[in-house]
Amino acid sequence: MNYSIKPEALSNKTILITGSGDGIGKQLALDCAKQGATVILLGRTVAKLEAVYDQIISNNGPEPAIVPLDLQGATGKHYLDMANTIEDQFGALDGLVLNAGILGTLRPFAQIPEDEWQEVMQINLHSQFLMLKALLPVLNKAQSASVVFTSSGVGKKGRAYWGCYSVSKFASEGMMQILADEYANSTIRFNSINPGPTQSKLRTRAYPAEDSNSIKAPADIMTPYLYLLADESIGVNGQYIEAQK
Template structure:
């Protein structure tokens, strides 16, 4: 799917929520979806970053987006319930959910991880995504063809030393995606994962501070896969974990 070419109006009339939409892959996905006709809901921790993405979308002539400031580390069940209710009330449906937000924490041996770091990573990378998906399901059911995308990682498929709680959280994401996919079966909802691979983002830089960023793929380079899974061309794809970059 890395060479998929979406039509200009591939996402017309779709409403898509992106978590972690303020920068990195989430920002580029929001811009890309808007460029292809979607009304995007920008969810993230930093309001100023979301406002900047909002302005970019308006400048490129995309549908007017919505902004939802939310810190997933401190979000409550009521926050998620309110989010789902608001989307149903204001938009009537939800056609896409990109669970993109995540935190890396610190790298090192598992035996040296502190409990609070482990808890924070699991809350943002796993619990928050499960809760968002749960409370957005009523709105997703009202879409003719709804797509949920979770964000995976190579360290969530094969264990690697020193990746600690982040790797464990991505193994959990892969399992969560597969479980959701089995449960939705042949309904109007499909659930898949994308592994972005090594990408020029702030998270990657914190994990590999000495790496030459110019040799990495940019978020823009990955968008073919993100567009494919959100478009109706992927309505029969469910329970898959796709790589956004070819080897």
């Protein structure tokens, strides 16, 4: 697949990125702003979002918006209120990147505590369900909108001890495929990206002994994300893309 995009490919687009306070989400927010997008920064920690905001402004990017939201405790009303605010301020939403997620603890399936299972499913899956239900009408107002899910190798093939996280990624991939099929004749496209081994807090928690310098930095895997958010990918729908292939 050709991932080339023109300069300023995201100009005049409004893009919401979850988990944009650090890691892949932060880098993507910076890169989207460099391509001309107005970025909506969503995350739990205001100080981190403000730091990304300041960096975008210092790079002379379009002024971003900040949405402090804890996905673990957010209800359907929180997402509806957010959707209404986005529609009032921007008129439409051109892109949504579902990047936020947690790992849980790697352990045998039989030893997974119920509260841990519920927490991982709430943040990695249920929050996406609620957010999409609220945002689909706002995405539908865009001339062409793109939704990007975050997948994983363990969301395609189960792996021992990755129980909560793996199941949540299988389900998230299924959600993407269902929406892609339902909206196949619409102006919204749905795809997923598996970032692969990338420097992040989640990766460090999963592989604490790994040398982070031996794997890609978030800046090294941005091209497929930017491609899926740009108009060059119109017509690409229901695809699973590996960022490091």
